[in-house]
Amino acid sequence: MSDLQNLFVTCAPGVEPFLDAEMEGMRLRKRERQVGGVSFEGGWAEIWRANLGLRTAIRVLSRVSRFIARDSDELYRHVMSVDWSQYLGPEATIAVRAHSRDSALDHTLFVEQRVKDAICDQERAKTGERPSVDKSSPTLRIHAHIFRDRVTLSIDTSGDSLHRRGYREIQGRAPLSESLAAALIMSTGWDQRQPFLDPFCGSGTFLVEAAWMAMDRAPGLGRSFAFEKWPGHDERGLEIFRQKLNDRVKPLGKRVIWGGDVDRQTVEAARHNIERAGLSESVQVEACDARSFSPRHGWNAQVIANPPYGERVGEERKLGEVYEGFGAALMEHAEGFKVSLLSGNPSLTRRLQLPNPTKWMDIMNGNLACRLLSWEL
Numbered sequence: 001m002s003d004l005q006n007l008f009v010t011c012a013p014g015v016e017p018f019l020d021a022e023m024e025g026m027r028l029r030k031r032e033r034q035v036g037g038v039s040f041e042g043g044w045a046e047i048w049r050a051n052l053g054l055r056t057a058i059r060v061l062s063r064v065s066r067f068i069a070r071d072s073d074e075l076y077r078h079v080m081s082v083d084w085s086q087y088l089g090p091e092a093t094i095a096v097r098a099h100s101r102d103s104a105l106d107h108t109l110f111v112e113q114r115v116k117d118a119i120c121d122q123e124r125a126k127t128g129e130r131p132s133v134d135k136s137s138p139t140l141r142i143h144a145h146i147f148r149d150r151v152t153l154s155i156d157t158s159g160d161s162l163h164r165r166g167y168r169e170i171q172g173r174a175p176l177s178e179s180l181a182a183a184l185i186m187s188t189g190w191d192q193r194q195p196f197l198d199p200f201c202g203s204g205t206f207l208v209e210a211a212w213m214a215m216d217r218a219p220g221l222g223r224s225f226a227f228e229k230w231p232g233h234d235e236r237g238l239e240i241f242r243q244k245l246n247d248r249v250k251p252l253g254k255r256v257i258w259g260g261d262v263d264r265q266t267v268e269a270a271r272h273n274i275e276r277a278g279l280s281e282s283v284q285v286e287a288c289d290a291r292s293f294s295p296r297h298g299w300n301a302q303v304i305a306n307p308p309y310g311e312r313v314g315e316e317r318k319l320g321e322v323y324e325g326f327g328a329a330l331m332e333h334a335e336g337f338k339v340s341l342l343s344g345n346p347s348l349t350r351r352l353q354l355p356n357p358t359k360w361m362d363i364m365n366g367n368l369a370c371r372l373l374s375w376e377l
């Protein structure tokens, strides 16, 4: 792989400004914000920094080639002109994912097949062996993005999506992606010293993300990445870099990070995840109904939560009472607090009976259009 590469970090729609701000903080160069991510330029050092350090990112892609292709022979020829051996070790497995818009090559399954054939043919000619296909966890994932016949071929340096930090072994009922949770926390402007409270904590995602931010603990420290399996990977260099990130981690000290959930089993799951994140001494979770939320007066805390939206019939009626009770608890006990709630069901949100929010932000939570509503009570 050459020294300077065109890189693209992907993120969930709506998260681009937070990703860009994180990248600016890391001094990643020549950034350009686009729909679905931010492009930048860099070499191996930047690929490591982005993969291990970005909280709101999903993947770091490296562009290997860009060309025009209007038919499958042209596509095959261009894919063949890339030297794939630099990414394929002896045990390599591959997977290709294609997207196409407004292009002659519009059959994405066919595009995936042709790209795969070209790579496998090249490898067989060089080594006598074809890499095998592994769609779930290949050592090399290739993205072919076609727009108006212009093909961009990229390789995924991350492997598993970056939201998988490794701590969330037990999922709650409707867990939030770790990367989205990090972006939502950033959007609140939490100063990392105020008490941080999530009264609907589920599997504990907001709590762990907030704690790691305050500790300056890099999100990718406990996981591996696709690039580690590529030939020529500098194992020792990466180890030293991980150690540097580890040395930066600060203790949480006296900060309060607290979560509650009405379901005892969920609280146990959150405790398990929090322990895996190395936080069992510093983050508290309890079984607690949000209707009885009564934080300490004058705490000046940041509250953030993703209350249930009630997707099944009958559930919504019961939840209406939970929202009413929680809204009343906030009005009684949270004066002076900052409160941000992820709303996926406007009629339930109205049941909170809170004043008009001071700000809001539209965001996609998976396939569900949501709004993060914020109040200064």
Ligand SMILES: C[S@@+](CC[C@H](N)C(=O)[O-])C[C@H]1O[C@@H](n2cnc3c(N)ncnc32)[C@H](O)[C@@H]1O
Pocket (backbone or CB within 6 Å): 172, 173, 174, 175, 176, 177, 199, 200, 201, 202, 203, 204, 205, 206, 260, 261, 262, 263, 266, 288, 289, 290, 291, 305, 306, 307, 308, 309, 322
């Ligand atoms: C959408 S989930 C939260 C997911 C969480 N943000 C995560 O990432 O795992 C909503 C949570 O609210 C909890 N819940 C439902 N009713 C509650 C109540 N009255 N008080 C507190 N928690 C409640 C559910 O048990 C569930 O874990």
